[in-house]
Amino acid sequence: MSSMEEVWKYREEVLYPQLFGEKRKGIFVLGPDDFSALGAQDIDPRWLHLGVFEFEPTPVRNSWLYVTSGGSTPWEGEPADYDPEDYSWIGTELVLEVPSQAGETWPIKLLQKLLAYNVLLAHGRFGEDKPPLDYGDRIPLGGPIGQKAASALRHVLLAQPKHYPTTAQLDSGKFDFLHVVGISDTERDWAKARSSEDLVRLLEVHGHCPVTDPKRAPVA
Numbered sequence: 001m002s003s004m005e006e007v008w009k010y011r012e013e014v015l016y017p018q019l020f021g022e023k024r025k026g027i028f029v030l031g032p033d034d035f036s037a038l039g040a041q042d043i044d045p046r047w048l049h050l051g052v053f054e055f056e057p058t059p060v061r062n063s064w065l066y067v068t069s070g071g072s073t074p075w076e077g078e079p080a081d082y083d084p085e086d087y088s089w090i091g092t093e094l095v096l097e098v099p100s101q102a103g104e105t106w107p108i109k110l111l112q113k114l115l116a117y118n119v120l121l122a123h124g125r126f127g128e129d130k131p132p133l134d135y136g137d138r139i140p141l142g143g144p145i146g147q148k149a150a151s152a153l154r155h156v157l158l159a160q161p162k163h164y165p166t167t168a169q170l171d172s173g174k175f176d177f178l179h180v181v182g183i184s185d186t187e188r189d190w191a192k193a194r195s196s197e198d199l200v201r202l203l204e205v206h207g208h209c210p211v212t213d214p215k216r217a218p219v220a
Contacts, residue, residue: 002171004074007088011170012069016053019164020065026053027069028108034116040125046075047119052111054101061163063097063211066107068115072168072175079172088173090122090132095161096180097211106146106214114139114156114180133178135160136196138188144214145182151214153182157191159200163210182212190220 002010012027029051035043050070057063071090074082082088094114096107114133122132133139137158144151160166161179168175181203183191191199199220203209206219 002082003079004172007170007172008069008073011072011168012053015168015170016055016067016069019168020053020055020067021058021061023056023058024053027051028054028112030112030116034112035120037113038117038120038125040116040120047116050115050119052108052115054108056101061097063099064101064107066096066098066111067177068094068111071115071118072170072173074170074172077172082172084169084171084173086173088170088175090118091173091175092118092133092178093168093175094118094133094158094178094180095164099211099213104146110141110145110156111180133158135176135178138183138191138196140188145212146214151182152184152218153212153214153216154185155183155188157181157183157188157196157199159196159209161210179210180212181209182214184218184220186218187220 030048053067053069055065071093072088074088094111096111098107118133121130135158138155140155145153158178159181161177166176187199200209208216
């Protein structure tokens with residue numbers, strides 16, 4: 001039976017390179033400020049080992065890809081209790097794709113913020129009636145994506161990936177990838193009136209999903 005460290009190592013050194021490529025940087029770990037900015041001062045120090053990887057483009061993917069690591073680590077279970085059919089810890093990791101890297105750090109910071117938020121949700125810090133992040137969720141960012149004043153994208157939508165597996169398997173259990181897509185105020189309202197799934201399809205038609213370009217114009 002794999003230990004927590006072996007599960008962690010498999011995800012980062014085997015699974016992620018198989019899915020996203022060999023050339024990467026990281027891990028860019030979360031800091032206390034990622035949690036205190038969300039109103040949480042008393043945190044589990046283990047949460048500061050969670051972070052984000054940056055993957056370069058590959059022959060089959062033109063985008064730069066960012067993925068969290070830690071939301072599926074079995075922090076609170078013993079190897080003897082692992083259930084491959086169940087979800088491992090929170091059971092999700094977040095993915096974001098952007099057109100270019102160009103020295104930008106906002107994709108890393110955005111996923112760090114979303115991961116910290118998801119950890120707090122999973123531990124009831126925003127109330128027991130607020131579940132962890134899932135497909136279809138729309139999350140306000142409190143400002144333009146990447147803090148670029150010219151960007152119309154001020155929210156993100158969590159979509160089910162189609163160009164890499166939706167679910168991955170660890171010895172400690174499975175987890176789902178939540179694909180992060182930037183959206184505007186008007187697109188958020190359009191999705192409220194219809195559905196997040198309909199908005200994903202609309203963005204795909206216009207070439208704005210799965211890759212998020214902060215400079216793009218709204219399509220709804």
